Amino acid sequence: MQLTQALQIKEDKINELEQRLINLDQERIKKLIDKEKELSEVKGELVNKLSGEDTKEIPKEKEAKQKELDELQQELSRTSASYDANRKKKVLNQVNKFLKAKGGFLTLREEAIKKLQNCLESFINKEGNTIGSTKDLKTSNLADKYTKEFQYILVKYNDGLLELNKNYYSLENIVQENKELEVSLMIENILQLNSFNLDKYKIFKFATNSQEGTRIQLNSNMMAEDINSLRKNLNELKLELEQEKKELRNLAAD
Known part of the structure; x- marks a missing residue:
């Protein structure tokens, strides 16, 4: 528990630092854009002055401003690239968390199915060993x-x-x-975020015989049906996850 908390604190700290980098880039971009606008206006004024008198020094001044503008645009380009790269990294990090959560969920579902199968097998074995005049009563008690x-x-x-x-x-x-x-946009399409439906993960969406865990009594056939339905759903979700991971690996490599 302590290790989990420590890892979460570390992860939160990393996320905080990454967000600060994004914010700093964003602030710098705003300042650079404002400066670019200012230099462009000054350059425009110098061009207008070229048509007037006493313009001997203006070409040099114009050249200096153009050089400053070029350097600023280069820095703006670098900062914008850094800004986009950090934002992309943040998005991909959250994608990995989502895939990890999905994988963890499927592991738990697989564990649940194994326990359900063990429960069913125990029921069948005990049911098969029930003999005597009170067999029906014993079977009913076992079913309960x-x-x-x-x-x-x-x-x-x-x-x-x-x-x-x-x-x-x-x-x-x-x-x-x-x-x-x-x-x-690519992640949204690959993971189909706009059509994400929690129903296909709900255990009682497939264990329908159990009626949201409130059914009074199940027989072995009903249990088997629920298990098979859950197993089919699990296999479909596993294939879906593998396909998503494959497409996202290609995306991260670009």
């Missing part, structure tokens, strides 16, 4: 017990959506803040 266990697992692992959702909104906000960057 394993239904509770099965649905407890579902409810517990459904909470994993919070971190994924938080990282999605953080990414969406950063992409919108930097929407004029080409990389933002």
Whole structure:
């Protein structure tokens, strides 16, 4: 827990420093643009004076101002490039956080499916060993017990959506803040941020027999159906994540 907190503090500090660099570049760009405008106006005034009298020194002054303007434009170009590079880095960092959260979510979903499968197998084994005149009652009691266990697992692992959702909104906000960057548009398309739907990650969207964890009793067939549905969804999400990572690797390399 302490290590996690320490890493989070370090990450927050890095993010803060990166944002300060972006802000400094932004402030410098504004000053350079103002200075560029000022020099352009002075240069224009000098050109107008060339048509008047006593213009001997004006060409030299004009040349000096042009040199100053050229140097300023070069600095403006460098600063703008730095500004865009730092913003792109910030966007890509948030993309990596989102992908990490998504990968972590899928790992938890896989863990949930394994536990659900173990629960089902235990239920089937115990059910198969039930004999005697009270078999129906014992089977019903077993169903009650394993239904509770099965649905407890579902409810517990459904909470994993919070971190994924938080990282999605953080990414969406950063992409919108930097929407004029080409990389933002490409990320928006690759990750389909505009059509992001949390429903396809919700455990009860696929474990439909469990009815949001409130069903009184499940039989083994119903449990198996829910597990198979969740496993199919997991495989689809894994393929989606791998495709996203592949496309984003190509993007980061550009």
